[in-house]
Amino acid sequence: MAARLPRRPTVVVRPAAGVALITALLVVAVTTVAMVGMTSRLMVELRRTENILHGEQAVALLSGVEGWAHGQLVADLEEGGAVDHPGENWARPLPPTELENGYAQGRIVDLQGRFNINTLVDDAAQVNAVARQRFERLLAYLDLPARLVPALLDWLDKDQAIRFPGGAEDDYYSRLTPPYRPANRPLLTVSELRLVAGFEEAIYQTLRPHVSALPGVTTINVNSAPVAVLMALADGLAATDMEALVKGRQEQPFVDVETFLRHPALAGTTVDAAGLGVTSDHFAVHGTATVGRAEARLTGFLQRRGGADRGVLMRYRHYGSGGP
Numbered sequence: 001m002a003a004r005l006p007r008r009p010t011v012v013v014r015p016a017a018g019v020a021l022i023t024a025l026l027v028v029a030v031t032t033v034a035m036v037g038m039t040s041r042l043m044v045e046l047r048r049t050e051n052i053l054h055g056e057q058a059v060a061l062l063s064g065v066e067g068w069a070h071g072q073l074v075a076d077l078e079e080g081g082a083v084d085h086p087g088e089n090w091a092r093p094l095p096p097t098e099l100e101n102g103y104a105q106g107r108i109v110d111l112q113g114r115f116n117i118n119t120l121v122d123d124a125a126q127v128n129a130v131a132r133q134r135f136e137r138l139l140a141y142l143d144l145p146a147r148l149v150p151a152l153l154d155w156l157d158k159d160q161a162i163r164f165p166g167g168a169e170d171d172y173y174s175r176l177t178p179p180y181r182p183a184n185r186p187l188l189t190v191s192e193l194r195l196v197a198g199f200e201e202a203i204y205q206t207l208r209p210h211v212s213a214l215p216g217v218t219t220i221n222v223n224s225a226p227v228a229v230l231m232a233l234a235d236g237l238a239a240t241d242m243e244a245l246v247k248g249r250q251e252q253p254f255v256d257v258e259t260f261l262r263h264p265a266l267a268g269t270t271v272d273a274a275g276l277g278v279t280s281d282h283f284a285v286h287g288t289a290t291v292g293r294a295e296a297r298l299t300g301f302l303q304r305r306g307g308a309d310r311g312v313l314m315r316y317r318h319y320g321s322g323g324p
Contacts, residue, residue, distance in 0.1 A: 054294035057101050059317065062298040065106040065287030066312070068094055072108060073283060073304045084110065084280040085223035085253035094287075102291035111301070112280035113224030114212040115232065117193070118186040119275065121156040122217075130274050138232035142206055151197040155182050168197035187213035189314070212282070215303075215313070219277030222260045223253045234271040241265035254278050280304075282313075 072090040081088065093107040115138055119131040132153075136146055150163035160169045173180050180195070190213045193199045199207075210228045220229060230242045245265045254260040257276045287298040297318040303311035 050292065051294050054102075054292040055296060057291040058289040058294050058296035061099055061102055061104040061289035061291065062287050062296055062317065064099065065094065065104050065289065065298060066285055066300050066315070068106060069108050069283070069285035069287075069300070069302065073302065077304060083223065083253055083255055083278045084112075084221060085249065085278075086110070087250060087253065090283075099289075102289060104287065104289040106285055106287035106298075109284040109286065110221060110224040110280045111212040111214060111282040111284055112218055112221040112277070113226065113229065114210055115220065115229055116212050116214045116218045117152070117190070118156070118213055118215070119218065120153060121186070125158040127153060127157075128275075130272050134232040134275075137235070138210060138228060139207075141228050141231045142210070144203055144206060145198070148196075148198050148203070151199075152193075155184070155196045156186060158184050160184075166198070172197055186215070189213055214282045218282060219275055219279075221278060221280045222257065222276055223249055223278055224280065233276075234266075234269045236269050237266075 069090075076084070076088055076090050085091075090108050091110070094105050096103050096105045115131075115135060117135075119128055120135060122128055132149065135152075136149055139146055139148060147166040150166035151168045154161075154163055154167045154169050162169050162171070168182070170181055173182055183192070183195075187193070190208055190211055191204075192213065193204050193207070193211075194201070210226065220233075222230070227239060227242045227246060230245065231237050231239060242265060245263055254263075256278055257273050260266075260276070260278070261271055261273060281304045283302045283304065285298065285300045285302060287300075289296050289298075298315060299318075300315040301313040303313050
């Protein structure tokens, strides 16, 4: 009789157990995705908080740069210097300096070495003829159109009378998109030129390094004026002569306007002494501070006074990110 083989056990697969396994795997997957998302959001929030803190620290460092600029200018004033020129201590940049948690650097710029746009029109809304001629020469030297002058004068004066040709008042600006009205007052900042008819961005960028928008009556400091501004002082000046003048004043600044007018480069010309000087009271301080990945930049406009008054007319802060 043949031997009987053992029967194989019957394996019963319960459908419920498979569903439970799949459900468990899905729960694990969903939980993992949720945890990764929460971790990512947490890291973003931590980085954002870190950047905010570093940004605030960078701004605090910029206050130190502004304080440095104020100290330099006041010290120069207290030393009794009757002349301001780029060879003085205040004109030496603050190199990248390690401070608490970061670095800062800065420099001071003499704004009275530039042509003050606001001198074109006086308090009585009358055009300053000498200033207008100088501005027209500056435009010519920079290869910019003379048609810019009437529009700028209309922007500065108090009336609504349109200067021809090239002027612009309410009728012109109200038809723009978006519409706005002319200021009919002195410029608050040089960037306001962008709003004036004809001052396209390329024109503005060409003109910007040579002009300022200072309050009240100011003089052009002939010790810090660049070649373009010096060329605007009279007809018939040669750029090579002005370049030689600029090079020479580095060693021997002008002690007064009379000495400047006797310079050989100006021989035979008719430079008007009106509106010229050898001292400055308006400066810009440019500072940069970096803490971690955060970077902040400062542009401040200072009017120099004695004592503890910084005379901050206006300041701008710009934020960015540094680091890798």
